[in-house]
Amino acid sequence: MDAELNAPDLSFDQVDPIYSGFIDDYLRLHGLDPARFCKPLPGQDEMFFKAILPNYEFDASISAFKFVESAIRLGEAYRQLVEGVFGGFDKVGPVLDFASGWGRLTRYLEQRLPTGQISVADIYHQAIDWQVSTFGVAGIFSDKDPAQLSYAGKHDIVLAGSMFSHLPAGLFHAWLGKLFSLVSTRGVLAFSVHDEAILPIGETMDASGIHFMRFSESGSLELDIYGMSYVTEAFVGRAIAELAPGLSWRRFPKGLYENQDLYVVGAPGVDLSGLALASVPMGGFETAASLSTGETEYAGWAIERTPGAAIEAAVVYVDGAQTLEVAPAGERPDVQRHFPGSANAPVGWRFRLAAKPGASVRVELRSSSGLKGHCYARAPEPAAFTYSGWSRRGLRT
Ligand SMILES: C[S@@+](CC[C@H](N)C(=O)[O-])C[C@H]1O[C@@H](n2cnc3c(N)ncnc32)[C@H](O)[C@@H]1O
Incomplete structure (x- = not known):
């Protein structure tokens, strides 16, 4: 599937030099090479052009800085996961960023791991093609129906950032099962959700523990497969319990992005009771x-x-x-x-x-x-x- 959006790409050369200076400093503080990180933002990237840019009154320079800031926050969550579960980037095996979009996290990960260890998947196939050719990572074309995704590789970390936060109940369960099947025997599945704590005013939580609303930032994904969903911890806990008996899992409130909760589920026998994960101030x-x-x-x-x-x-x-x-x-x-x-x-x-x-x-x-x-x-x-x-x-x- 392709995004309908087609804005001109945004080059970091177009960013006001004041903000470029902030961006370079921010990246260097985190041990990242700005030249490698600051590849153009592709004009079809809905996350940037339809979420971040309008949020900052279409100021490209501020938005580029906010993009970098958000990528670093993602990276810091990832680093804590890698260090807490595996002991460091040098000890983790293959990883999969599912629903990667246009690779906000890939820009960070490809400076931490050999690209041969990184796989990315998205329903937007152009976004995957772009990441494969730009970063040299492995790409997987996803589908709206998890039953149609034949991919069966195993990964130490499968992360789905800001995907389950958009799924209706049926797909929430189905994708959870599919992505858990891609986790290695020593690995973890991590995914972010909108908790009931941020349910919009006037909306009420369904008795089932998931409330789905038919709107999103996407111009092309059907609202039956991608809207806005809000969940209770009890709902997520029951969904995890259906994967396998006795799994170790943790919820980290506000653990990903500005307002999403991060859930981490271990493969059978992987104990996550000692995992600590903080949000960046x-x-x-x-x-x-x-x-x-x-x-x-x-x-x-x-x-x-x-x-x-x-x-x-x-x-x-x-x-x-x-x-x-x-x-x-x-x-x-x-x-x-x-x-x-x-x-x-x-x-x-x-x-x-x-x-x-x-x-x-x-x-x-x-x-x-x-x-x-x-x-x-x-x-x-x-x-x-x-x-x-x-x-x-x-x-x-
Ligand atoms: C809010 S964006 C988040 C992108 C990325 N994780 C990030 O943090 O920048 C949600 C992504 O989920 C993807 N997506 C939605 N449904 C999907 C599916 N069935 N399979 C794979 N990706 C999907 C969308 O195409 C979009 O790129």
């Missing part, structure tokens, strides 16, 4: 106001979505040099609505700094989980100036 600049002292006062927000963890510090770097550290100050209930059902309240942060105009100001959000989030701004000219609050807006991917 999120946050952003909102204002940068010049003061009569010649300093600039910066303010923003942050949220730690991992249950039991907290943001401990906002550490400020100017042009890469650590400059000061502040504690989060005050809750931000106005931000909460972007993160419904989150375990922790959003917080604010604020600091003053005299930096030369144009300097790169990065705030590192340090969490007790051990993970770090990063947000960026440019030091403004010394005049009243308000930095936009764009980074607060949520993504629906």
Whole structure:
């Protein structure tokens, strides 16, 4: 099947140099080569052109940065899975990114694993062809009906990010069974869902524990096979119990993307009771106001979505040099609505700094989980100036 969308590709060369600088820095902080990562975004990629771009008022530069940020968050979840289950990327075997789209995760994975170990699958066959030719990974053409997918390879990790969050009940069960059959004897199946905690206002959960709504960002996938679904933990637990008796499984609230829960299911005998997986702290600049002292006062927000963890510090770097550290100050209930059902309240942060105009100001959000989030701004000219609050807006991917 092909996507109907056909926007021009977005080259990272088109990105405003300020944002390119942020992107390169962000990637290097995570040990990724920007030149390898920043392949053009194909014009048929609905996730970018129909979800991220409209969410950021069609600003290609901000959207490209948000794309990279979201890819790193995916990568950080993947890294924790690999380290927690297998002990590191050098100890994991073949992996499959199912419903890979146009390879947001592949851009990260191909810098962590030999491409011969990476397989990708999607119902959009052009997306698979593009990844095969661009990254050299193995491609699998999926189908709307799992019974029609004859592929039977085995993988240590089968990840389906933001696919089950769009499936009606029948396909949820059928795809769970199919993807579990692709897991090796030492492996895991990981998939993300929309929990009932983020059910849209006015909607009620069905007694079955899955509520399916007939709309999506896709312009071409039929609504019978791809809409928006919301599930209870009990529903997912029963679905997992049907796969095999006594499986070890875990739910990580907000474990993937901004608002999806990640479920991880072990192959028979694989014990996941010790697996820990935190969400990357999120946050952003909102204002940068010049003061009569010649300093600039910066303010923003942050949220730690991992249950039991907290943001401990906002550490400020100017042009890469650590400059000061502040504690989060005050809750931000106005931000909460972007993160419904989150375990922790959003917080604010604020600091003053005299930096030369144009300097790169990065705030590192340090969490007790051990993970770090990063947000960026440019030091403004010394005049009243308000930095936009764009980074607060949520993504629906
Ligand atoms: C929201 S996108 C997520 C893409 C990717 N996992 C990511 O995080 O960027 C959902 C993806 O599911 C794919 N999809 C939907 N139904 C599918 C099916 N039956 N088999 C394989 N992929 C499917 C869509 O084509 C789309 O690429």
